[in-house]
Amino acid sequence: MAEMTYRQALHDTLRAEMLRDEAVFLMGEEIGVFEGSYKITAGLLAEFGPRRVRDAPISEEGFVGAAVGAAMLGLRPVVEIMTLNFSLLAIDQIVNHAAKIHAMFGGQASVPLVVRTPGGGGQQLAATHSQNIEVYYAHMPGLKVVAPATPADAKGLLAAAVRDDDPVMVVENLALYNTRGEVPDGDYVAELGRAKVVKEGTDITVVSYSRGALVALEVAGRLEAEGISAEVVDLRSLRPLDRPTICASVRKTTRAVVLEDDWLSYGVGAEVAATIQEGAFGYLDAPVRRVAAAEVPLPYSKPLESAALPSAAALLKVAHETLDATGFPR
Amino acid sequence: MANSSRASARVEAQGRGDKSQGGLGAGDGRRAAPPLALADVPAEVLVGYYRQMKLVRAFELRASEMYTKAKIGGYCHLNLGEEATVVGLMAALRPTDYLFTTYREHGYALARGAPPGRVMAELFGKATGSSRGWGGSMHLFDASLRLMGGYGIVGGQIPPATGAALAIAYRSGPGPDSEAVMCLMGDGTTNIGAFHESLNLAALWRLPIVYVIVNNGLGMGTPVDQASAEPELYKRGCAYRMPGARVDGCDVLAVRQAAEAALSAARNDRQPSILEAVSYRLRGHSVVDPARYRPKEEAERLRSLDPVPAFRARLVQAGVMDEARAAQVDAEADEAVADAVRFAEDSPFPDPSQLFDHAYATAVPNAPSYLPGDPLPA
Numbered sequence: 001m002a003e004m005t006y007r008q009a010l011h012d013t014l015r016a017e018m019l020r021d022e023a024v025f026l027m028g029e030e031i032g033v034f035e036g037s038y039k040i041t042a043g044l045l046a047e048f049g050p051r052r053v054r055d056a057p058i059s060e061e062g063f064v065g066a067a068v069g070a071a072m073l074g075l076r077p078v079v080e081i082m083t084l085n086f087s088l089l090a091i092d093q094i095v096n097h098a099a100k101i102h103a104m105f106g107g108q109a110s111v112p113l114v115v116r117t118p119g120g121g122g123q124q125l126a127a128t129h130s131q132n133i134e135v136y137y138a139h140m141p142g143l144k145v146v147a148p149a150t151p152a153d154a155k156g157l158l159a160a161a162v163r164d165d166d167p168v169m170v171v172e173n174l175a176l177y178n179t180r181g182e183v184p185d186g187d188y189v190a191e192l193g194r195a196k197v198v199k200e201g202t203d204i205t206v207v208s209y210s211r212g213a214l215v216a217l218e219v220a221g222r223l224e225a226e227g228i229s230a231e232v233v234d235l236r237s238l239r240p241l242d243r244p245t246i247c248a249s250v251r252k253t254t255r256a257v258v259l260e261d262d263w264l265s266y267g268v269g270a271e272v273a274a275t276i277q278e279g280a281f282g283y284l285d286a287p288v289r290r291v292a293a294a295e296v297p298l299p300y301s302k303p304l305e306s307a308a309l310p311s312a313a314a315l316l317k318v319a320h321e322t323l324d325a326t327g328f329p330r
Numbered sequence: 331m332a333n334s335s336r337a338s339a340r341v342e343a344q345g346r347g348d349k350s351q352g353g354l355g356a357g358d359g360r361r362a363a364p365p366l367a368l369a370d371v372p373a374e375v376l377v378g379y380y381r382q383m384k385l386v387r388a389f390e391l392r393a394s395e396m397y398t399k400a401k402i403g404g405y406c407h408l409n410l411g412e413e414a415t416v417v418g419l420m421a422a423l424r425p426t427d428y429l430f431t432t433y434r435e436h437g438y439a440l441a442r443g444a445p446p447g448r449v450m451a452e453l454f455g456k457a458t459g460s461s462r463g464w465g466g467s468m469h470l471f472d473a474s475l476r477l478m479g480g481y482g483i484v485g486g487q488i489p490p491a492t493g494a495a496l497a498i499a500y501r502s503g504p505g506p507d508s509e510a511v512m513c514l515m516g517d518g519t520t521n522i523g524a525f526h527e528s529l530n531l532a533a534l535w536r537l538p539i540v541y542v543i544v545n546n547g548l549g550m551g552t553p554v555d556q557a558s559a560e561p562e563l564y565k566r567g568c569a570y571r572m573p574g575a576r577v578d579g580c581d582v583l584a585v586r587q588a589a590e591a592a593l594s595a596a597r598n599d600r601q602p603s604i605l606e607a608v609s610y611r612l613r614g615h616s617v618v619d620p621a622r623y624r625p626k627e628e629a630e631r632l633r634s635l636d637p638v639p640a641f642r643a644r645l646v647q648a649g650v651m652d653e654a655r656a657a658q659v660d661a662e663a664d665e666a667v668a669d670a671v672r673f674a675e676d677s678p679f680p681d682p683s684q685l686f687d688h689a690y691a692t693a694v695p696n697a698p699s700y701l702p703g704d705p706l707p708a
């Protein structure tokens with residue numbers, strides 16, 4: 001184990017995967033000479049040269065699609081899209097091509113492509129640069145979508161994504177790049193498709209992912225101080241969704257709240273709540289509640305932006321309400 | 331319509347930069363070779379081209395019939411009228427080259443060597459089809475032929491084709507033995523953003539690819555000059571300093587020769603280029619389109635250009651094959667298509683139990699594999 005930032009974990013994993021496999025190459029805007037908008041690829045051009053670290057012009061559809069074709073021929077492109085917002089320019093190649101090619105051609109081709117891209121609001125980047133639109137991709141059969149919350153998962157899930165033969169979206173988070181945590185040494189590969197109980201508890205389940213998982217842990221700590229035992233489930237994988245782990249937790253705690261940075265309607269929380277009501281209905285002591293972003297284009301001005309984003313305070317309030325609704329003593 | 335400005339010379343070309351000296355890649359000092367004459371090509375090869383053109387013709391006519399009989403579902407776009415373009419392009423490709431094409435691709439699959447039975451079976455949605463019944467008419471794929479797919483999203487194939495060329499360049503250098511990519515598209519497709527992004531990438535990165543524009547005069551019902559501000563489509567790469575050439579798509583030998591020149595530049599010099607084949611669509615956009623928007627006289631004029639009987643007559647006239655041989659080739663094509671229909675009819679449909687077989691290439695825990703109405707895993 002070594003302590004490092006989420007950024008460092010991503011960087012080191014990219015480097016290790018490139019050293020491990022000649023077929024792995026990086027492509028994206030400003031990833032080489034500029035060393036990445038968020039410096040994830042710092043030093044890699046100098047080490048590997050322009051063949052393995054390819055700066056692409058501002059052509060998201062073009063270079064993501066080129067990565068799809070290179071992957072069809074057996075290379076393992078890892079594409080960086082500057083932020084998740086700009087993936088919309090490439091959505092035809094991601095959704096209509098990368099996600100379809102394996103099934104639509106009867107299993108004769110695969111697309112071992114990784115798209116890395118940070119989402120996340122709260123940086124005062126206003127409406128077009130602050131979106132959490134991971135559900136656009138999580139909705140899509142043929143894709144795998146992960147959203148690591150910790151440096152350890154940043155390493156393990158990115159390594160798994162690179163070695164997987166399907167297109168994987170690795171949704172990072174601007175708010176997490178500087179967070180620190182312990183990271184397993186050596187060749188550490190996590191399993192795609194699995195959620196993780198990151199804190200055990202008995203009274204209430206908080207389900208979240210990415211930045212939200214850290215907020216959930218913080219709130220669980222505060223509840224602990226009040227004598228309330230909260231369990232935290234970090235989804236880690238949005239597609240596939242690990243329904244059994246969610247349901248098992250709620251069968252134990254009988255209460256659930258979802259914390260999500262995306263918008264509420266049709267969001268991750270809607271899917272989780274539906275999963276719980278189907279898989280653990282008889283165990284529920286209270287309705288499943290969701291804490292999500294206010295449904296407006298995210299404003300720039302700090303007080304407005306803060307009001308729109310889900311917070312630890314909002315989660316704590318909703319957790320209390322959920323406990324109170326069932327007469328839980330506190 | 332751009333077809334009215336059909337190239338009188340077999341190849342018009344525009345080099346890189348300003349000076350157009352004629353000949354593909356003129357900026358590199360290459361000169362256009364004299365046009366291929368019948369006498370330059372062995373008789374058996376010529377008859378082979380006619381055989382393929384006739385096979386495509388017979389296949390497409392049968393596909394149209396099978397569609398009307400509801401044996402074929404979805405959309406069904408035919409290569410009728412484009413046979414010389416189809417066969418000429420495929421003749422220029424090597425087995426080691428990669429082909430990315432459109433939803434109008436039955437003929438390309440056949441001329442590339444796909445068994446007609448498997449192509450027809452795909453149209454029928456059968457398990458023995460080129461894409462195992464998953465793709466249908468618009469999405470034929472055959473890994474063994476490096477037929478990397480028909481694509482139903484207009485222009486969707488262009489970025490992946492460009493990326494395939496990137497993979498070739500990633501793995502090995504230029505030279506006469508280099509692999510190359512041919513990326514097909516229609517005239518209307520040159521207006522999609524992905525076309526321009528991809529041309530820029532290919533030129534910037536010097537990728538071994540030829541973008542072939544099959545200009546059949548129409549994108550559905552829209553004539554070229556009402557969709558493209560530069561209707562001389564082979565010039566549309568000029569913003570990317572990409573050479574382009576235009577060839578008479580009704581002349582199979584001219585198409586082959588122009589495609590070979592473009593592929594050679596891709597292989598040897600990593601010079602991507604555009605090749606515009608001026609072709610035409612004998613019928614509607616798809617089987618169900620009666621093409622009422624096309625003036626009667628225009629339709630008649632185009633029918634008189636039909637490349638299949640024209641090439642047949644040319645070969646008979648030149649003594650390359652006699653009438654009896656030609657009739658035999660015609661009969662064999664019909665027979666091959668009848669066999670294909672029989673094969674498709676007799677083949678099984680895929681079983682619903684196989685619905686999740688191609689969900690992922692790498693198995694993953696919790697992959698959703700429930701049918702409508704199934705309980706969710708809990």
Ligand SMILES: Cc1ncc(C[n+]2csc(CCOP(=O)(O)OP(=O)(O)O)c2C)c(N)n1
Pocket residue numbers: 434482483484515516517518519520546548549550615
């Ligand atoms: C992105 C997209 N837009 C629209 C369509 C519907 N569409 C299918 S074919 C076509 C016309 C294409 O014309 P052209 O590129 O000239 O090819 P052709 O059909 O003539 O071979 C259109 C608009 C589509 N499939 N994809």
Ligand SMILES: [Mg+2]
Pocket residue numbers: 516517518544545546547548549550
């Ligand atoms: Mg057209």
